[in-house]
Amino acid sequence: MSITAIKGMNDILPGDVETWQFLEQSAREVFGLYGFSEIRTPVSEKTELFCRSIGETTDIVEKEMYTFNDKSENSLTLRPEGTAPVMRSFIQNRLHNLDPVSKLYYMGPMFRYERPQKGRYRQFHQLGAEVIGVEDAKIDAQVLAMLHQYFVRIGIDTVSLQINSLGCPECRPDYRRELIRYLEARLDDLCEECQRRYQTNPLRVLDCKAQGCRSATVDAPSVLDHLCPSCDDHFAQVKYYLEALDIPFEINARMVRGLDYYVRTTFELVTDQLGSQNAVAAGGRYDGLVESLGGPALPGIGFAIGLERLVLMKGEQRIVAKGPQLFIAAVGQQAADRAFVLMSQLQAAGIRAEMDYLGKSLKAQMRRANKLNAAFTLVVGEEELQSGQAQLKNMADSCQSAVALDSLVETLTRNLLDKSSSA
Ligand code: ATP
Ligand code: MG
Numbered sequence: 001m002s003i004t005a006i007k008g009m010n011d012i013l014p015g016d017v018e019t020w021q022f023l024e025q026s027a028r029e030v031f032g033l034y035g036f037s038e039i040r041t042p043v044s045e046k047t048e049l050f051c052r053s054i055g056e057t058t059d060i061v062e063k064e065m066y067t068f069n070d071k072s073e074n075s076l077t078l079r080p081e082g083t084a085p086v087m088r089s090f091i092q093n094r095l096h097n098l099d100p101v102s103k104l105y106y107m108g109p110m111f112r113y114e115r116p117q118k119g120r121y122r123q124f125h126q127l128g129a130e131v132i133g134v135e136d137a138k139i140d141a142q143v144l145a146m147l148h149q150y151f152v153r154i155g156i157d158t159v160s161l162q163i164n165s166l167g168c169p170e171c172r173p174d175y176r177r178e179l180i181r182y183l184e185a186r187l188d189d190l191c192e193e194c195q196r197r198y199q200t201n202p203l204r205v206l207d208c209k210a211q212g213c214r215s216a217t218v219d220a221p222s223v224l225d226h227l228c229p230s231c232d233d234h235f236a237q238v239k240y241y242l243e244a245l246d247i248p249f250e251i252n253a254r255m256v257r258g259l260d261y262y263v264r265t266t267f268e269l270v271t272d273q274l275g276s277q278n279a280v281a282a283g284g285r286y287d288g289l290v291e292s293l294g295g296p297a298l299p300g301i302g303f304a305i306g307l308e309r310l311v312l313m314k315g316e317q318r319i320v321a322k323g324p325q326l327f328i329a330a331v332g333q334q335a336a337d338r339a340f341v342l343m344s345q346l347q348a349a350g351i352r353a354e355m356d357y358l359g360k361s362l363k364a365q366m367r368r369a370n371k372l373n374a375a376f377t378l379v380v381g382e383e384e385l386q387s388g389q390a391q392l393k394n395m396a397d398s399c400q401s402a403v404a405l406d407s408l409v410e411t412l413t414r415n416l417l418d419k420s421s422s423a
Contacts (some may be wrong), residue, residue: 008114008122018319019311020125024107026153027127034146036103036129041085043109047075053289054085055260057200077133078111081259082128083286083302084293090132091295092224105129107307119277119309128283130302132290137234140265140285141241147269147281148247152303156313159269159280162252163242164223165235166203168263169288176202178221189216203256209276216313221407222253231264238265261286265301267412273313280313324354324374325416329365331381339380342408349409351416369395376412380405 005011012020028038031098047067054060066078079085086104089095095102114120129146130216131139140346143160151159167175182207183190183198190198191210198205206217227235242249249267257266266284274280285305326346330339346353354372358367362379369377377393384390384405392403392411403411 008116010121010123014321016311016318018315018321020307022319023154023269023307023310024127027105027107027150027398030146030150030153031062031105031129033149034103034142036105036146039086039089039104039106040108041079041082041106043080043111044076045085045088047077049088049246049293050077050080051082053087053259053261054081055201057197058260059258060112060342063153064114066111066113074263080106080112080128082106082110083130083259083261083289086128086130087132087290087293087295087300091293095294096133096219096298101131101133103129103131117277119274120310121308125307126304126305128302128304130300131379132300133298134301135287135299137237137265138233138241140301140404141245141247143283143303144238144242144249144267145245145247147283147303147305151269154310154314155317156310158273158313161247161249161267161269162255163238163249163265163267164252164255165227165231165238165264166256166262166266166284167223167227167231171226171231172223172263175221175223175226178226179203179205179399181216182220183218186216189213204258206254206341207256207258217254220254223256224251224253234264253317257282261292263287267303269305269374271309271313274309277309280309281304297317322352323375324369325352325374326354326376326378326412327369327372327374328353328355329362329366329369329377329379330355331379335380335385338385338405342380342405345409346412349413352410353410376415378403378408 029174047138050065051061053412060080065080068076070076086106090102108125109123110126111123113122116122129143131143148161151157164171180199183202187195189212190205191208191213194205194208194213205213206220208214255266255268262284264285264287266278269281270278271280272278281303285299285301289300290300326338328343330336333340343353343355354367354374366377373397377395380390386404389402390398390405393400
């Protein structure tokens, strides 16, 4: 039996990877326009970082982390999300001394020990952004505008933005107490997990997918009715700026997010295309997080997009790899040697060129040129070597023109330019 990959951890193969590259490249372009710089942190961190930031009673920390001891008995964890590592790095490298406002983005693999299914894997990829240093609601709206613009750029228009405010350490405790009282009176209707967690993490009950929990909480008190004046005002401003920017949104007072560090604005981009894995992106404010990790008291806000779910949504509109601009078919050993040198010169000049390496017949070489979707082909045989001329065939319209082998690079560069300027 040959060795296979770990369950829930997937290869990304040619044919699919072009879509990934498109999604990543688009992020670099869009996020760059909004003034974000990339940050790259290691894939693993000290376990304590995630316990302290994400929260001991969250799904991630309770059951989803890849935690192990290294050979020196240090407890390490493969990062389940990107915000905590970015904050750790921000504090450690004192990035606030370089700029009072840090706009950072990241992309890369995350790891959670979940039950693998469509849109849910054990190694998955997130593309995320964080802004540290701004409390003003303009930045909430700007982060959402950037997220919106990213989806416009990648051509996905079947997501909707839901927003909520979770209050702050001033107002949430009162709401939490009231919610616990409400849940206590309906304990029998809750699922086993919620019966266990309603005291430690009552907000999670609002997010539970179990039917019993859903119907038991239809009339639950709304967090939005319990915001303190400053949270209420902040939320009103976020909505005001979103309207000013023409960004459509819905308010979902039941959206609580699964991580403890969120305060005030929280949001999700949801789709009905992916069954129960309906969140494509999610995020919110985490004003106390940097300080709780030992850094300065700076507010922050960010989001993470799940790349696998985007790739699934791109579905039929996959990005196709570019074929060679020229395929050189050679007949005979000498012609193959000449073709090899010509191909290498073309590649060095920035032209995608390809040839046959397997000694195939001319017919088979032409089949391959077709299969690779080559824009032009050139057949080089004994006669062409003698005359120094060959026929350059445009595969789109089958037009042929004679070209001197010695000036192939120039001719082809010109032809390709003509083609792109007429397109
Ligand atoms: P879900 O409710 O689907 O479990 P989550 O609330 O755990 O999502 P976050 O931690 O906020 O998700 O992560 C942000 C995004 O990362 C999600 O919206 C989703 O697109 C993606 N994501 C999270 N977990 C996985 C996973 N196991 N496999 C693939 N993508 C994931
Ligand atoms: Mg989850």
